Amino acid sequence: MKILVLMKMVPDIVEELEVAGDGSSLDPEYLRFIVNERDDYALEQSLLLKDRLGATVTVVALEAPEIDDVLHTALAKGADRAIRVSGVDVMAGTRAKAAALAATLPGVPGVLPADLVLSGCQAIDDLDGFVGPLLSSAIGLPYLGLVSRIKVDPAAGTAVVAKEYAGGVMGRFEVTLPAFLGVQGCEKPPRYVPIAKVRAAIAAGGIEAVPAASGPAVTPLAVGAMAKPVAAGHAEMLEGSVRDVAERLADVLAARGLI
Amino acid sequence: MAGNVWIVAEHWRGTASDATRELLAVGRGLADSLGVRLEAVLLGHGMRGLAASLGPADAVLYVDHPTLADATGLVASRAVAALASERAPAVILLPTTNVSWDLLGLLPARLGVPLVNFCREVEVVDGALRVGSLLYGGKMAVTVDAGPGPVVLAILPGTGTAPAPGAPEPHVEDVAVDLADDSGVRLVAYEEPEAGDVDITQQDALVAVGRGISSEANLEVAEDLADALGGAVCGSRPVIDQGWLPLVRQVGKSGLTVKPRLYIAAGVSGAPEHVEGMKDSELIIAVNTDAGAPIFSIAHYGIVDDATDVLEALAEAVRKRKG
Numbered sequence: 001m002k003i004l005v006l007m008k009m010v011p012d013i014v015e016e017l018e019v020a021g022d023g024s025s026l027d028p029e030y031l032r033f034i035v036n037e038r039d040d041y042a043l044e045q046s047l048l049l050k051d052r053l054g055a056t057v058t059v060v061a062l063e064a065p066e067i068d069d070v071l072h073t074a075l076a077k078g079a080d081r082a083i084r085v086s087g088v089d090v091m092a093g094t095r096a097k098a099a100a101l102a103a104t105l106p107g108v109p110g111v112l113p114a115d116l117v118l119s120g121c122q123a124i125d126d127l128d129g130f131v132g133p134l135l136s137s138a139i140g141l142p143y144l145g146l147v148s149r150i151k152v153d154p155a156a157g158t159a160v161v162a163k164e165y166a167g168g169v170m171g172r173f174e175v176t177l178p179a180f181l182g183v184q185g186c187e188k189p190p191r192y193v194p195i196a197k198v199r200a201a202i203a204a205g206g207i208e209a210v211p212a213a214s215g216p217a218v219t220p221l222a223v224g225a226m227a228k229p230v231a232a233g234h235a236e237m238l239e240g241s242v243r244d245v246a247e248r249l250a251d252v253l254a255a256r257g258l259i
Numbered sequence: 260m261a262g263n264v265w266i267v268a269e270h271w272r273g274t275a276s277d278a279t280r281e282l283l284a285v286g287r288g289l290a291d292s293l294g295v296r297l298e299a300v301l302l303g304h305g306m307r308g309l310a311a312s313l314g315p316a317d318a319v320l321y322v323d324h325p326t327l328a329d330a331t332g333l334v335a336s337r338a339v340a341a342l343a344s345e346r347a348p349a350v351i352l353l354p355t356t357n358v359s360w361d362l363l364g365l366l367p368a369r370l371g372v373p374l375v376n377f378c379r380e381v382e383v384v385d386g387a388l389r390v391g392s393l394l395y396g397g398k399m400a401v402t403v404d405a406g407p408g409p410v411v412l413a414i415l416p417g418t419g420t421a422p423a424p425g426a427p428e429p430h431v432e433d434v435a436v437d438l439a440d441d442s443g444v445r446l447v448a449y450e451e452p453e454a455g456d457v458d459i460t461q462q463d464a465l466v467a468v469g470r471g472i473s474s475e476a477n478l479e480v481a482e483d484l485a486d487a488l489g490g491a492v493c494g495s496r497p498v499i500d501q502g503w504l505p506l507v508r509q510v511g512k513s514g515l516t517v518k519p520r521l522y523i524a525a526g527v528s529g530a531p532e533h534v535e536g537m538k539d540s541e542l543i544i545a546v547n548t549d550a551g552a553p554i555f556s557i558a559h560y561g562i563v564d565d566a567t568d569v570l571e572a573l574a575e576a577v578r579k580r581k582g
Binding site: 011013014016017019024026037041095121124125126127128129130132133134136137138142143144145146160162164165166167168169170171172173174175176179182184185188189219221222223224225226227228229230233234235236237238239242243245246247249250252253254256258259 | 271331332333356357358360361364365367368369373374375376377389392393394395396397398399400401402403404405406442443444445446447448449450451452463464488497500501502506507509512513514515520521528542543544545549551553555556557558559560561562563564565568569572573575576577579580581
């Protein structure tokens with residue numbers, strides 16, 4: 001079984017985000033990038049399937065700061081191939097990125113067709129679309145998103161997955177392969193890999209570099225302005241020692257009859 | 260702008276969702292500003308009663324087919340795309356909910372039109388659509404100029420107020436769409452969550468923990484405060500993903516909506532997906548080391564500090580008051 005996993009980098013929102021001088025984008029000077037969390041779950045899901053069924057896992061990512069670390073880590077965890085696609089602006093919209101992947105992937109030997117294509121079901125910078133629905137439509141695969149717990153029956157050519165709804169209710173779906181699944185979660189958190197294994201992957205130099213093929217032009221969304229949200233209201237901030245703050249909160253709770 | 264405004268009515272397991280009422284309110288305002296009709300698309304089976312209740316819409320395009328009882332995003336997007344290709348609406352409104360998630364990704368992909376995600380404001384300026392949206396987990400607000408359309412807008416729950424009852428019954432037009440489903444994606448069954456020890460929707464006091472509590476060991480501190488308050492512990496997405504709490508304790512888009520008398524958000528950043536599940540709590544207290552965390556914009560009281568330290572001190576203070 002061949003599994004293709006798409007990973008991408010997103011701005012780390014634990015860091016303070018600043019607006020650039022143009023007033024409509026993030027200031028790159030202050031940006032730190034981390035791997036999209038859902039993509040990390042997609043990778044873990046693919047590796048669990050490999051552990052169980054002996055699949056071949058190929059990871060593809062667009063070039064971005066720190067992406068080599070992510071790809072080396074994927075190789076160290078057990079991915080068989082890691083491909084970095086260069087030439088697409090890291091801050092481009094999701095539509096443009098999906099279009100670039102759709103134009104490039106068919107030309108990379110051995111990548112498509114895959115039995116299963118996985119990506120995170122969303123990312124924090126998905127303003128104009130989600131990569132799964134866009135790319136699956138472009139390459140002609142059925143798509144199901146918000147899934148976890150993927151179990152594959154290779155003989156039947158099907159996968160059984162759980163799809164999240166609300167209130168903890170899941171839908172159990174049967175999907176005929178090949179298919180594209182947008183991953184929400186996994187049976188367990190992404191695995192830890194010792195740094196020595198990552199160093200070995202770096203030393204092996206296993207990342208394949210591929211230039212992006214040009215596809216149909218995508219008109220980006222016209223972002224007129226970007227700013228930190230102006231809150232309709234704001235919390236009354238309590239300052240002082242932890243003990244003082246706790247006492248004042250206890251006053252508030254007592255006044256409202258909550259204790 | 261010649262095209263009409265559409266909403267796609269959301270229902271799940273036979274019941275119309277609250278999001279549909281909100282979409283009708285947002286769509287009505289938009290259609291009136293543009294001077295066009297508001298049309299609701301309803302894909303379902305045996306749901307004529309719901310069709311007739313979509314009152315603020317001028318008309319309902321109703322597709323009735325057994326496949327559409329709980330349609331997959333693949334089937335629903337094909338049906339809506341077929342109708343939209345014929346009738347050319349300028350704007351299609353969908354809710355950013357788990358039920359509509361695949362549809363709102365696949366529909367613009369099929370139509371080749373842009374999506375604007377996480378919208379919380381839509382207005383018409385000089386005949387063009389100006390959309391306010393949230394990005395980066397709610398840490399940035401952007402304004403998008405979507406021109407005259409066509410465009411698909413995904414509306415965050417909580418954006419519109421439900422329209423007043425008493426709107427006239429809309430004209431319901433039965434529409435046929437080719438619905439042969441060869442996608443190979445089939446719903447086998449729904450699985451109810453395992454009954455937990457605690458129903459978080461029934462608690463007066465909830466202590467919610469997020470990524471900011473750093474480790475599973477710190478859950479004990481949250482449990483202790485919840486115990487002192489006579490409430491329970493719940494969590495945001497990252498805590499559930501780590502397996503620190505079961506899914507039935509999750510608040511937000513994939514989890515439950517809660518309205519307790521007291522909600523203490525400890526190390527919870529306040530991403531839109533979480534906020535929609537707890538924003539109507541009576542008293543919200545937020546503790547976070549990040550002074551810019553969006554949770555402070557909806558909290559009544561905020562503390563910029565380590566969540567574990569504050570929870571521990573508060574448990575002690577509460578116990579002291581209770582004697």
